Amino acid sequence: MTVPAFNSVAWFEFGTDQPEKVKEFYGELFDWQYVLNTNTPGVTYHSVMTPGAGQPTGGVWESEGNFPNYAIFYVLVQDVAATVERGRELGAEVLMEPVSDAAGFTFARLEDTAGNHFGVFSVPAP
Numbered sequence: 001m002t003v004p005a006f007n008s009v010a011w012f013e014f015g016t017d018q019p020e021k022v023k024e025f026y027g028e029l030f031d032w033q034y035v036l037n038t039n040t041p042g043v044t045y046h047s048v049m050t051p052g053a054g055q056p057t058g059g060v061w062e063s064e065g066n067f068p069n070y071a072i073f074y075v076l077v078q079d080v081a082a083t084v085e086r087g088r089e090l091g092a093e094v095l096m097e098p099v100s101d102a103a104g105f106t107f108a109r110l111e112d113t114a115g116n117h118f119g120v121f122s123v124p125a126p
Contacts, residue, residue: 010121084098095117106122
């Protein structure tokens with residue numbers, strides 16, 4: 001598998017209060033497998049393994065009813081903070097400021113000027 005290019009869609013995520021239904025549906029439809037991710041304490045997150053992928057390409061976040069269900073894409077960027085700032089300059093609303101998990105991934109969420117919710121992320125330095 002090739003490494004995704006910067007500024008390309010490289011991750012997707014479902015936030016749901018019915019994770020078993022989501023996992024069953026997409027697992028049956030696309031033959032996805034799921035691995036419990038323990039990098040963020042207090043969050044139940046299952047990484048999605050798509051057929052032929054050597055690493056996860058998405059995730060299912062169990063909301064436990066704490067927020068509305070959603071599906072979102074994430075763009076891989078070199079610098080999350082700089083991208084968030086540039087988004088602000090272009091009129092985006094920052095929905096979630098940059099945060100990092102225990103594995104060193106940094107991510108943030110924005111809303112574009114047309115009201116679409118999306119995310120950006122960066123990977124830990126090698």
